[in-house]
Structures are given as C-alpha cells and as structure tokens.
Amino acid sequence: MNVAVDRRTLTVGWPSGREHRFHVLWLRDNCPCGDCRHESGQRLLDTRSLPDDLELVGASVDGTVRVSFSDGHASSFDADWLLSFASPGAAVRRRRLWGAELQDELPTARFVDVAGGGAFLRDWLAAVDELGFAVLTGCGTERGTVTRVAELFGYVRETNYGRLFDVKTVVNPTNLAYTGLGLGAHTDNPYRDPVPTLQLLHCLASSADGGENTLVDGFRVAQDLPLEDFELLSGCAIVFRYSDAETELETETPVIVADVRGDVQSVHYNTRSAQAFRLPDDMVGEYYEAYQRFGRMLEAPEYRIQLKLAPGDLFIVDNLRVLHGRTGYTSSGGERHLQGCYADRDGLRSKLAVLSRG
Amino acid sequence: MNVAVDRRTLTVGWPSGREHRFHVLWLRDNCPCGDCRHESGQRLLDTRSLPDDLELVGASVDGTVRVSFSDGHASSFDADWLLSFASPGAAVRRRRLWGAELQDELPTARFVDVAGGGAFLRDWLAAVDELGFAVLTGCGTERGTVTRVAELFGYVRETNYGRLFDVKTVVNPTNLAYTGLGLGAHTDNPYRDPVPTLQLLHCLASSADGGENTLVDGFRVAQDLPLEDFELLSGCAIVFRYSDAETELETETPVIVADVRGDVQSVHYNTRSAQAFRLPDDMVGEYYEAYQRFGRMLEAPEYRIQLKLAPGDLFIVDNLRVLHGRTGYTSSGGERHLQGCYADRDGLRSKLAVLSRG
Numbered sequence: 001m002n003v004a005v006d007r008r009t010l011t012v013g014w015p016s017g018r019e020h021r022f023h024v025l026w027l028r029d030n031c032p033c034g035d036c037r038h039e040s041g042q043r044l045l046d047t048r049s050l051p052d053d054l055e056l057v058g059a060s061v062d063g064t065v066r067v068s069f070s071d072g073h074a075s076s077f078d079a080d081w082l083l084s085f086a087s088p089g090a091a092v093r094r095r096r097l098w099g100a101e102l103q104d105e106l107p108t109a110r111f112v113d114v115a116g117g118g119a120f121l122r123d124w125l126a127a128v129d130e131l132g133f134a135v136l137t138g139c140g141t142e143r144g145t146v147t148r149v150a151e152l153f154g155y156v157r158e159t160n161y162g163r164l165f166d167v168k169t170v171v172n173p174t175n176l177a178y179t180g181l182g183l184g185a186h187t188d189n190p191y192r193d194p195v196p197t198l199q200l201l202h203c204l205a206s207s208a209d210g211g212e213n214t215l216v217d218g219f220r221v222a223q224d225l226p227l228e229d230f231e232l233l234s235g236c237a238i239v240f241r242y243s244d245a246e247t248e249l250e251t252e253t254p255v256i257v258a259d260v261r262g263d264v265q266s267v268h269y270n271t272r273s274a275q276a277f278r279l280p281d282d283m284v285g286e287y288y289e290a291y292q293r294f295g296r297m298l299e300a301p302e303y304r305i306q307l308k309l310a311p312g313d314l315f316i317v318d319n320l321r322v323l324h325g326r327t328g329y330t331s332s333g334g335e336r337h338l339q340g341c342y343a344d345r346d347g348l349r350s351k352l353a354v355l356s357r358g
Numbered sequence: 359m360n361v362a363v364d365r366r367t368l369t370v371g372w373p374s375g376r377e378h379r380f381h382v383l384w385l386r387d388n389c390p391c392g393d394c395r396h397e398s399g400q401r402l403l404d405t406r407s408l409p410d411d412l413e414l415v416g417a418s419v420d421g422t423v424r425v426s427f428s429d430g431h432a433s434s435f436d437a438d439w440l441l442s443f444a445s446p447g448a449a450v451r452r453r454r455l456w457g458a459e460l461q462d463e464l465p466t467a468r469f470v471d472v473a474g475g476g477a478f479l480r481d482w483l484a485a486v487d488e489l490g491f492a493v494l495t496g497c498g499t500e501r502g503t504v505t506r507v508a509e510l511f512g513y514v515r516e517t518n519y520g521r522l523f524d525v526k527t528v529v530n531p532t533n534l535a536y537t538g539l540g541l542g543a544h545t546d547n548p549y550r551d552p553v554p555t556l557q558l559l560h561c562l563a564s565s566a567d568g569g570e571n572t573l574v575d576g577f578r579v580a581q582d583l584p585l586e587d588f589e590l591l592s593g594c595a596i597v598f599r600y601s602d603a604e605t606e607l608e609t610e611t612p613v614i615v616a617d618v619r620g621d622v623q624s625v626h627y628n629t630r631s632a633q634a635f636r637l638p639d640d641m642v643g644e645y646y647e648a649y650q651r652f653g654r655m656l657e658a659p660e661y662r663i664q665l666k667l668a669p670g671d672l673f674i675v676d677n678l679r680v681l682h683g684r685t686g687y688t689s690s691g692g693e694r695h696l697q698g699c700y701a702d703r704d705g706l707r708s709k710l711a712v713l714s715r716g
Contacts, residue, residue, distance in 0.1 A: 008643070023642035025650075030634040041601050042630040046542045048653040085636060158513040160708065184404045192704040194552035237618050243399050248711035249704055252617075260595050260612055272400040276388040278443060284381035285366070292383075295406040346550045346607055350518065353606035 001079060003065060007055045010067055012082055020086035024056050027067055031075040094130045097220035103305045108135040111314075115152060122355035125153055125348055128198075132318035133215055135307065139202060139314045146202035146339045149314060154347020157196050159189070160247045167201070167338040182328030185216050185298040188319050189342070190268035191240040191249040196342035199324075200316045203309035208336040213307040214325045215317065218267035221297045222256050229290035234258045236287060239275040240268065250275075255294065266320035269298065298323055309338075318345065359437060361423060363414045368425055370440055378444035382414050385425055389433035452488045455578040461663045466493040469672075473510060480713035483511055483706055486556075490680035491573055493665065494672040497560060504560040504697045507672060512705020515554050517547070518605045525559070525696040540686035543574050543656040546677050547700070548626035549598035549607040554700035557682075558674045561667035566694040571665040572683040573675065576625035579655045580614050587648035592616045594645060597633040598626065608633075613652065624678035627656065656681055667696075676703065 002013045010022045029047050031037065036045040055070040065082060068074045107127035113120035114136060127134040139145050147156050147164050156163050188199050201213070222230060234256040241250045259265040279287055297303060307315060317324055319342075362369045368380045387405050389395065394403040413428040423440060426432040465485035471478035472494060485492040497503050505522050508514050514521050546557050559571070580588060592614040599608045617623040637645055655661060665673060675682055677700075 021639040023639070023646065025646040026635060026642050029646075038630075041599070043632065045629075047629040047632070048542060048650060048657065050650070052647075052650065085634065155516040157515070160705070184406060193707070194555060194702060194704070197552060235618055241399070246712060247708050248715075249708050250711075251704070254618055259610075260593055271403075271405045272396075274401065274405070276443065277384060281379040281381070284384050288381065288383040288387075289410075292406060292408070292410065299406060344552060346552070346609070347518070349551070350605050350607050353608075354604060357606075 001061050003059045003061045005056045005059045005067070010056060010059055010065075012061075012065060012079075012086070014079075014083055014086070018083070018086055020082070022082065022085075024054050024069070025050060027056075027075060027077070028054055028069055028071075028073065030077075031073065032077065033075060036073075036075075094126070095219070096130050097223060098131060098217050099220055099303045100301060100305060102131070106135055106305070106307070107131055107133070108137060111136050111139040111149075111312075117152075118355070121152060122352060125352040125355070128316055128318060128348060129352055132217060132219070132322035134316055136314040136316070137310075137312065139312050141204045141311045143204065143339060146200050146314065146341045149202070149316075150198075150200055150341055150343040153351040154198075154343050157342040157344055159192070159196070159342060160249075164339050164341040167340055168336060182210075183325045184271060184295070185214060185304070185323035185325040186270040186272070187218070187268055187323055188270075189242075189249075190253065190270050191242045191251050191273050193249075193251045195251070195253075195266070195268065196319055197345040198316060198343040198348060199319045199340060200314060200343065201309075201324075201338050201340045202314040203311055203338055205311055205335050205337040206309055210327045211336045212327045213309060213315065214327070215305050215307065215315075216298050216303045216323050216325075217321065218269065218298065218323050219264045219321050221294065221303055222264045222267060224297065225290075225294060229293055230256060230258075232283075232287055232290040233294055236277075236279060236283070238277055240270060240273045241275050242273055255291065267323065268320075269295065269323060271295070299325075320345075359419050361417045361419045363417045363425070365413045368414060368417055368423075370419075370423060370437075370444075372437075372441060372444070376441070376444055378440070380440065380443075382412050382427070383408060385414075385433060385435070386412055386427055386429075386431065388435075389431065390435065391433060394431075394433075452484070453577070454488050455581060456489060456575050457578055457661045458659060458663060460489070464493055464663070464665070465489055465491070466495060469494050469497040469507075469670075472507075475510075476713070479510060480710060483710040483713070486674055486676060486706060487710055490575060490577070490676035492674055494674070495668075495670065497670050497672045499562045499669050501562065501697060504558050504672065504699045507560070507674075508556075508558055508699055508701040511709040512556075512701050515700040515702055517550070517554070517700060518607075522697050522699040525698055526694060540568075541683045542629060542653070543572060543662070543681035543683040544628040544630070545576070545626055545681055546628075547600075547607075548611065548628050549600045549609050549631050551607075551609045553609070553611075553624070553626065553678065555676065555678055555703040556674060556701040556706060557677045557698060558672060558701065559667075559682075559696050559698045560672040561669055561696055563669055563693050563695040564667055568685045569694045570685045571667060571673065572685070573663050573665065573673075574656050574661045574681045574683075575679065576627065576656065576681050577622045577679050579652065579661055580622045580625060582655065583648075583652060587651055588614060588616075590641075590645055590648040591652060594635075594637060594641070596635050598628060598631045599633050600631055613649065625681065626678075627653065627681060629653070657683075678703075 004011045008024045013019045038044050058068045060066050065077045109124040114124045124134055150156050234254050237252045237254050239252050253268050257266045360371045366382045371377045396402050416426045418424050423435045467482040472482045505514050592612050595610045595612050597610050611626050615624040
C-alpha cells in the first residue's frame with residue numbers, strides 16, 4: 001500500500017493495483033476521531049464549519065492511513081474502509097425481480113415461527129426486502145391480528161381508514177375495494193403523501209367463489225417496458241385522488257418514479273383513483289399508448305402470480321413495488337373477509353438489519 | 359361554443375377564443391356516467407379494457423358536450439370541467455417562499471381556538487400548507503399534548519423513537535438531539551423511508567440559557583442556489599444513516615429532490631447522519647462546493663427566523679421543506695424540555711381541504 005498527497009488530494013494505491021483519489025474535504029468531513037464523530041456514529045463536526053481552502057499537509061500508511069490537515073487536525077482511516085469507496089457504483093440492493101415463475105416458490109413462513117423472532121423473522125423480512133412480498137400462514141382468524149403482525153417488525157401507519165380496515169362486501173361502499181367487483185392490479189393509496197410503503201392483508205373468511213389475490217412485480221414490468229414508454233411514464237406526473245364525507249386526499253406523481261440513476265424507485269398505478277390527465281394535448285395519445293401497455297403488462301400471465309388465501313393466511317406487499325389485485329367474487333355463495341393495515345419499510349429494514357447483525 | 363370531431367380528436371372552441379383538442383381515449387377514460395364512475399368518484403371502468411382503435415363518431419354541444427364512441431358508449435361532459443384542462447400548466451400550489459422578513463409575521467394561533475376546529479383550525483393548517491410551519495401558543499405543559507395536537511388534523515407516525523419523544527439533556531445520549539450542543543439547520547430523520555413529512559415540537563420547560571429554535575425555508579434557499587449547485591445536489595444521491603442497539607436505518611436520497619418539472623419537491627440536509635459521499639472522485643470537489651454553499655445559506659441571517667419557545671408553545675414544520683435548528687444551551691442555568699412527534703402531510707391536507715369545503 002502506498003499514499004501520496006498534493007494540496008487537495010490524497011492518492012491511495014492498494015496492493016491489488018487499485019488506486020483512488022480522496023478529496024481533502026471528504027477526508028476531513030469523515031474523520032472518525034472522537035472529537036469529530038459521536039460514539040453513536042453521528043457526525044459532531046458541522047460540515048459547514050470546514051474552511052474552503054483546507055489543505056493536506058502530510059500522509060502515511062501502516063495498515064491505517066494517517067493524514068494531517070492545514071487546520072492542525074490529524075485523522076486516521078481504516079484502509080479497508082477507504083477501499084470500500086474505491087469500488088465503482090453504489091452498494092448492491094438485495095432486489096430480485098420476478099415473474100410468474102415465482103408461483104412455484106412463494107416466499108412463505110408460519111406465523112408461529114415468525115412470531116418467535118430470530119432467524120425465522122429475519123428470513124421472512126428478507127423475502128419482503130428482496131421480492132417485495134411474502135406470505136404468512138397459520139395466523140388464525142382473530143380480528144386485529146394483522147396489526148400484531150406489523151408490530152413484529154415495525155409500526156402501523158394509521159390513516160383515515162383506521163389502524164386497520166375491513167375488506168368485504170358492504171351495502172353502501174365508498175371505496176371500490178369494499179364491493180364484490182374484481183380489481184385489476186394496482187398499488188394502494190397513491191393519493192396519499194407519503195404513500196404507505198407496506199400493506200398487509202389477513203384473511204378471516206373466504207368461502208365465497210373467486211376473490212383470489214393476484215400479485216405482480218411492478219419493477220420487473222417497468223424494466224421490460226420499451227424505453228420510450230418508460231420515459232413517458234416516469235417523465236409526466238398525474239394526479240390521484242380520493243374523497244369522501246370526511247376525507248379529501250390528492251397527490252401528484254409519475255406512474256413510474258425513477259431515481260437519479262434512472263432506476264425504478266416506485267410504481268403508482270390505480271385506475272380507480274387516477275384523475276383525468278393534464279398533459280399537453282399533443283402528448284395525450286402517446287401517453288395513453290404507454291399507460292395502456294404498462295397496465296396490460298401488469299395483467300399478463302407471464303408476470304402474475306396468484307394466491308388463494310385460506311382463513312388464517314396473510315400476505316404483505318411492498319406497496320411501492322408489488323401491485324395486487326383480485327378476481328371478482330359474489331357473497332351469494334359465501335363470504336370473504338380480509339383485514340388490512342399499512343406500515344412502512346424503514347421499520348422492516350431496521351428490524352432485518354438488526355436481526356442480521358453478527 | 360363549438361365542437362368538431364375527427365376519428366381520434368374532439369376539438370372544442372370556447373367563446374373566449376380558446377380552443378383545445380381532446381384525445382378519444384382521454385374522453386372515454388374520463389366518462390362521468392354512472393356505469394363508468396362510482397358515486398364515490400372512483401373510476402369503475404378499468405382503463406386497460408378500452409380498445410386501442412376506439413374512435414369518435416359524433417359530438418354536439420349545448421352547455422354540456424356530448425360525444426359518442428365507436429364502442430357504442432355515449433358521454434356527457436360539463437363544458438367548464440373540460441375548459442379546466444385547456445389551461446396550460448398544473449394547478450397552482452399554495453406555496454409561499456419566505457426568508458427572515460417572516461420574523462415579523464409569524465403564523466401563530468392559540469391552542470384553545472385551534473382545538474375548537476372550524477375556521478381557526480383551517481387557517482392554522484393553511485399556514486403550514488403555505489409556509490411549511492406554524493406556531494401554536496397556550497398548549498399548557500401537560501406531557502403527551504404534542505400527539506393530541508397532531509390528532510387535531512391527522513395521525514401520529516410512530517417510529518423507533520416512540521409515538522412521541524423527549525428532547526432534553528440526558529447523560530448517555532445516543533442521538534445528538536439529546537445533548538446540549540447547538541444544532542445547525544437540518545431536516546429530521548432523512549435516514550427513514552419514508553421520511554416523516556411533519557414534525558411537531560412542544561415546549562414543556564425552557565429556563566435554560568439559549569436553546570432558541572431556528573427555522574429556514576429550504577425551498578427558498580434551494581431556489582436561490584446557483585443552477586449548477588442545484589443540479590449537483592439534485593442529481594447525486596447520498597446516504598443517511600442512524601444506528602443504535604435496536605435500530606439500523608439507512609436511506610439514499612439526493613439533498614434536493616426535484617419533481618419532473620424541475621421544481622423542488624423535498625430537501626434532506628443533516629450533517630450528523632450524512633454518510634461519506636460515494637461519488638466519482640473527480641466530482642467530489644465540486645459536490646462539496648455546492649453542498650457547503652447550500653449548508654451555509656441555510657444558516658444565513660437573511661433566510662432564518664428564530665423562535666424563543668416559552669412553556670406551552672408548540673411549532674410544527676413540514677419536514678421535507680423547512681429546516682430547524684437550535685442555538686446551544688446548558689442545563690446548568692436551568693432546564694429545557696421539549697416533546698416531539700412525527701405526523702404526515704396527507705392527514706393535514708385532507709383536514710384542510712374538508713374544512714375549506716363550501
């Protein structure tokens with residue numbers, strides 16, 4: 001290993017031949033000493049206080065890399081930590097895109113195992129993180145169980161629908177989810193800000209005909225879209241809206257939200273709550289072409305899996321990625337009753353990270 | 359008013375001379391009849407089912423615009439509703455950017471008024487929607503009040519910090535917010551996904567010296583940034599992280615998130631939880647230039663207002679827009695005790711919209 005400095009740059013060469021240049025402000029800002037960094041890992045140093053004309057005045061290496069600065073400060077960096085920044089690109093996401101082939105290997109665990117925590121809970125949460133959904137069986141049919149499952153890893157997101165909500169046929173539905181109609185693949189509550197990032201649905205009764213749940217990986221479908229469709233759906237915002245006597249929710253978002261690298265970050269698709277598009281009139285035709293292609297791919301058998309939930313079964317979806325729908329059912333042949341709740345990804349990923357430690 | 363059709367386009371001319379062209383699929387998709395649209399306002403028609411080769415076969419106008427389609431369907435549209443889509447651009451946001459001049463007209467209301475609902479609550483919420491913050495006085499000093507205030511308009515977002523959290527000097531702080539140090543302007547919890555969109559802080563005691571709260575409109579500062587800085591801060595994602603014995607949260611986001619029009623959608627700035635930037639080495643220097651300029655502008659007197667909270671005072675901020683900080687304090691001269699909680703914008707905007715009806 002070798003190091004070289006000029007006024008503003010530290011160049012580190014590793015035995016592998018890899019070389020990386022570190023900027024003086026980056027180094028000073030990331031000093032790990034007890035004056036600059038709290039034991040909690042939070043930065044004590046306010047980055048804003050660093051002088052713009054800071055310079056490097058020396059460097060040495062002996063397993064740790066030591067540098068000294070023109071403000072009189074000295075820092076020691078772990079060489080392996082520095083090396084981790086010499087690799088191109090960002091940390092790899094544990095994201096596996098899927099289609100209908102996943103029907104044969106549905107990520108499923110038993111409530112009794114997962115509720116015990118430890119490796120069972122970790123593996124179930126890891127499936128949600130990687131695939132965007134997972135199934136839990138043997139949850140029983142006690143009302144309120146769905147929020148207990150959410151609390152195994154995080155926090156319920158209460159909304160105007162309550163801490164939990166019932167999905168069954170009712171006489172005067174204000175929301176189509178509560179009628180017996182089939183529902184095409186959709187994400188929930190795109191009219192909310194922020195959109196709930198997780199949804200859980202727990203089956204209490206299912207003697208009605210039909211009413212099977214369908215799931216599709218929206219990230220996979222977005223990736224398979226022709227580029228010009230992807231650009232239209234990620235480049236134009238549309239409005240989603242929900243309104244009843246006590247509620248009025250409206251949010252504007254593209255159907256596909258891409259991050260700064262152009263990777264899909266979230267998908268918002270819901271034909272029930274989408275409002276009339278407000279687009280330049282010469283764009284409406286091509287936008288509909290992209291929107292229809294995406295919507296139909298979301299229903300295509302090669303992307304879709306199906307779940308016939310039995311009483312006591314529950315599934316969780318990443319609501320920014322995996323769309324869900326259901327086939328139609330009638331209550332004349334029986335009843336179908338689900339309870340659902342919303343939660344958020346930060347709690348899930350935190351629990352997964354903590355359970356994965358050591 | 360006059361209408362003309364060709365196979366795929368309805369052209370409407372208004373008395374003002376304005377003319378707009380409506381695409382056949384847009385019209386069919388937005389048919390307001392009872393077969394296509396549920397009384398709740400949700401679309402019954404699944405857009406995906408519309409034939410790609412749908413055509414217009416006729417149109418007439420007599421206050422309402424009537425069109426008939428090649429699939430046999432006929433629709434009637436309110437002419438004023440159609441006109442609203444003939445205006446360029448999106449609906450105007452009630453967003454007023456501000457700087458230090460707002461010190462003289464802080465949006466403030468009394469708890470006793472706002473808790474009564476109606477116009478007082480509406481106006482207080484409207485200030486949060488427009489300015490990104492508001493103050494509430496006379497809340498008393500009962501613990502737990504902060505969540506009661508959140509429940510006046512929405513729902514508490516529970517996190518690993520609890521439904522509410524205490525901010526005061528403690529002996530073994532795991533988070534810098536709980537020490538007596540000053541804190542530069544920051545947004546809360548950028549390491550969370552989704553980031554809490556609202557934060558409330560309620561003052562229970564404030565006999566310590568210092569500890570004044572500072573607020574700055576991050577959207578205003580972002581708007582005043584040189585364009586090349588704006589592009590760097592909105593074009594590169596950085597990682598924020600928080601970790602303790604039971605929690606591990608990490609999220610990647612640009613410091614400035616722009617929407618598809620290039621307008622600022624959110625700001626995430628927190629020097630404590632920002633992780634070492636992972637950028638191409640030839641970009642680090644210019645990124646720091648932009649990051650430092652933005653960070654220092656957030657502390658500049660011309661952008662900043664200051665609140666000296668008395669016991670019983672509370673403030674709420676839009677945590678994606680308004681940054682907060684505080685001057686340092688010591689507990690030797692007294693104590694300072696705040697309680698805080700998180701909530702979300704959808705509940706607030708829904709309550710505001712409902713209170714603004716009719």
